[in-house]
Amino acid sequence: MEIHGVTPNKSLDIKFPYVPEVYLNHFNFIRGYFDGDGNIYSRGYLVSFVGGSLDFMTVLEHHLKARGFDVYLTKKEKHIRLYMSGRKNIKEFYDWIYHDKGLYLKRKFEAFPDKNMDAETLQNAKLKRTKQAVAARKKAFIDEYRKSYCVHQACETVGITLGTYFRWLKQDKQFSEEFYQIKHP
Structure with a gap:
């Protein structure tokens, strides 16, 4: 079985196969992977x-980014997840993988919203909601507040509402402690 590439724990160390560009462009491979593990x-x-394979997922991430998709990887224990979000981004992904659809999983095909809309009319959310993006906004808020000592200015600079600021103070102990440690002149 090993001569055919079937090895013990293959899901943890499988390599992204060589797929001729013509088959990536015709969406067969990535659509099939999405139907199975998407x-x-x-x-x-x-x-x-x-x-389970960081190598495989990193190459998949590269292929999707090369086509203009905004994606990011997360690793948790033995599993790696590649995420893509945003209304326009998802519609463009849908258009890409189902362009010349042949075989596909009907329930996943039907789960996509905005099938009948033009991607050009859609927009992604202005602020990403990933843990990394929210952490970066919290840091930017703290940095701006250290400069201006004005909550409203910090909210405006970072692009959040006053309600988000209050929610961060209430729900994020680290943010709250860091905020209250800032000394005013």
């Missing part, structure tokens, strides 16, 4: 792929 979340504006 997911579209119920609200419709988050797609993920899951795998």
Whole structure:
């Protein structure tokens, strides 16, 4: 079996196969992987792929980024997830993988929202909601507040509402402690 590439724990160390560009462009390979190990979340504006091999998932990420998709990887224990979000981004992904659809999983095809809309009319959310993006906004808020000592100015600079600021103070102990440690002149 090993001569055919079937090895013990293959899902943890499988390499991304050589796929001729013509088959990536015709969406067969990535659509098939999405049908098997992909997911579209119920609200419709988050797609993920899951795998056990960091090498495989990194190459998949590279192929998707090369086509203009905004994707990011997360690693948790033995699983790596590749996420893609945003209304326009998801519609463009849908258009890409189902362009010349032949074989596909009907339930995943039907789960995509905005099938009948033009991607050019859609927009992604202005602020990403990933843990990394929210952490970066919290840091930017703290940095701006250290300069201006004005909550309203910090909110405006970072692009958040006053309600978000209050929620961060209430729900994020680290943010709250860092905020209250700032000394005013």
